[in-house]
Amino acid sequence: MSNKEQKDMKKSGKHQRVHKTLPSDDFKNSDAVNPADKPAVGTSGMGSHSSGSDMxxxxEPVQKKMQDFKGDDGTGLLMEKRKQFEEDVNASFRSLNENLQSILKAQQNSRQELKxxxxxxxxxxxHNWLVEMDRTRDQEEYFSFITxxxxxxxxxxxxxxxxxLKNAKDMCDTFLKVW
Incomplete structure (x- = not known):
């Protein structure tokens, strides 16, 4: 962008569309950054090969284990691991069962206390309510009898x-007839 264009941009209050450090398609701009010139990761100080003796x-330890494993057909190891697994599972079940039993006992004790x-x-x-009901029935029968x-x-x-009234009326009629 020329100086005149930059001044016009500043006067208008607009910003440049393209940042100066971004790569540009503008071949005229000599300040343009070319990504191929700057690699993202430097590899100059890193060794890419390890020595054969290190490998x-x-x-060696892996080869020894492989030879030990090849010498045995593996069934003994598998049986041992299976037995250990079964023992672990049984121990877990025993532990869970004990926990459940203790929880059950605690709940039973709690229910018994609440009861x-x-x-x-x-x-x-x-009991007092039943006594009151009996007394109320007795009073009801008594009041019914009195009624x-x-x-x-x-x-x-x-x-x-x-x-x-009939006698008084008869007397009144008799008295009126006599008069």
Whole structure:
């Protein structure tokens, strides 16, 4: 970009579209960065080969293990590992079973404590409620009996009153006829 274009850009308040350090297609710009000129990772200080003796030393323990393994057909090792695995699984199951048993006992104890607490608190309340219900039934029967007695008395009083009214009416009629 020429100086004139840069001044015009500054006056207009716009920024350049392309940053100066980015590679450019502009062949005229000699300051353009070419990625091929600067490699991303330097490899000059790194050794790309290890010595043959180092590799040989690293292979020796592996070769010994391979020879030991080849000497044995592997079934003994597999059986030993299988037996160890079975023992580990059985130990895990025993441990889980013990944990479950302890949890079950703790829950049973908790339920027993709650039951005893419930019986202690609500047993007496329930007993008192039953006593109150019996007393209420007795009172209901008593009040029913009293009500029946009062109805009989009232019925008798009504009959007596009707008889007296009839007698008074008859006397009144007789008195009016005489007059």
């Amino acid at each position: 040989q030393e690293a292979r 005893s607490l419930y019986c202690e608190r609500f047993g007496s309340v329930y 029946q007695q009062q109805m009989k008395i009232l019925q008798t009083a009504i009959e007596d009153h009707e008889t007296k």
